[in-house]
Amino acid sequence: MSSNLKKLEKSVATIELNIPKEKFEEGLNYSYKKNVGKFNIPGFRRGKAPRIIVERYYGEGVLYEDAIEHVFPDAYQEALDSFKIEPVDSPNIDIIQIGKGKDLIIEAVVPVLPDVELGQYKGIEVKKVEYNVKDEDVTNRLEQMREKNARVIPVEDRAAQMGDIVDISFEGFIDGVPFEGGKSDNYSLELGSKTFIPGFEEQIVGHNVNDEFDVNVKFPEDYRVENLKGKDAVFKVKLNSIKYKELPELNDDFAKDVSEFDTLDELKDSIKKEIQEQYNKNAENEMKDNAVKTVVENAKVEIPEVMIDRQIDISLRDLDYNLRYQGLNLDKYLEITGKSKDDLRKEMHDDAALRVKTQLVIDKIGKNENIEATDEEVENRISEMAKNYNISVEDLKKELNENQINNIKEDIVYFKTIDFIFDNSKIISKEE
Incomplete structure (x- = not known):
């Protein structure tokens, strides 16, 4: 088998493969043996017709596809190795010459790993980057630790206020019709977290446990659900429970409780x-x-x-x-x-x-x-x-x-x- 690298530009190689007629004949025999059972020719039992009869009855081309698939891979790989080409995708092939008793000539066009022309990569200048800890960084970390170690205490004697954790059940309606994704039971919500639509959390403030009430809101114009953008909605809400967080004091005792340090x-x-x-x-x-x-x-x-x-x-x-x-x-x-x-x-x-x-x-x-x-x-x-x-x-x-x-x-x-x-x-x- 021989091959010729006809063109290599813009990371696309064009290779001409010349597969000798003897090798292609092997491919035709392989194709005949693989497919002979599919041919139904008068005068012969299925799978028993000689190859020459099959080719005359159906035409020589009936065996080409599997013959090419049989001989192409080795010839193609040999060419890639010869020209030291690394393909990045399967080739597109075009049959230049094919026929019994002829060399099989195939043109393969394949995208290849592109050559990289390096510029300077040693001694390049990089601006120094520095980040220094601020007092507020430490304070924020301590507050996170306080939140993590906070006690959650039920509220029985007052209305909900910002900062409370409330358990609510709700269902949303637009023009009196409930909408998908607008209903939930026993949903835990921290008031002031801005988790819900603007205005929703504020309307829970002032209500007591077991209160049932309406919350009127308008979905933002840029809301993530297309059919809810800019729509007015009413939520039927029941306030199931109110709790508040009691944060531990920042002192030496706190340090001992949450770390291996004494102060x-x-x-x-x-x-x-x-x-x-x-x-x-x-x-x-x-x-x-x-x-x-x-x-x-x-x-x-x-x-x-x-x-x-x-x-x-x-x-x-x-x-x-x-x-x-x-x-x-x-x-x-x-x-x-x-x-x-x-x-x-x-x-x-x-x-x-x-x-x-x-x-x-x-x-x-x-x-x-x-x-x-x-x-x-x-x-x-x-x-x-x-x-x-x-x-x-x-x-x-x-x-x-x-x-x-x-x-x-x-x-x-x-x-x-x-x-x-x-x-x-x-x-x-x-x-x-």
């Missing part, structure tokens, strides 16, 4: 240190992101549209997965937003193109710098995964196939390459 000052110092460590990580990650952005901007690459389409498919699957956690799905999201899937794909196009380019550039730098994943790093990553999924390392290893192990290695190399870029950057202060 509030020690707890504050610990919180400040913890927040600062997280801020430092955030700052470093932001600088790494900025370094990668610069390196990607410095590079040139023509990305096949099929790679962008695949990234959009991944993004849509991720979006659908996340929406399901919120009780929605992609179709419902499109209905609520009034968009079509094509609209969403167009919106995602530029971001998907950037993601693909970033991946290609990082991969190229990793290869240039011979960055690899060590056995120890792979073992550590597998151990981390096992811990996250609460299974043993041995059980996880049994489940991982070769492709999944390779994916783990690729992830390690990817992030090591980002670290390499950052470690070789020049961090400059605002003054510089």
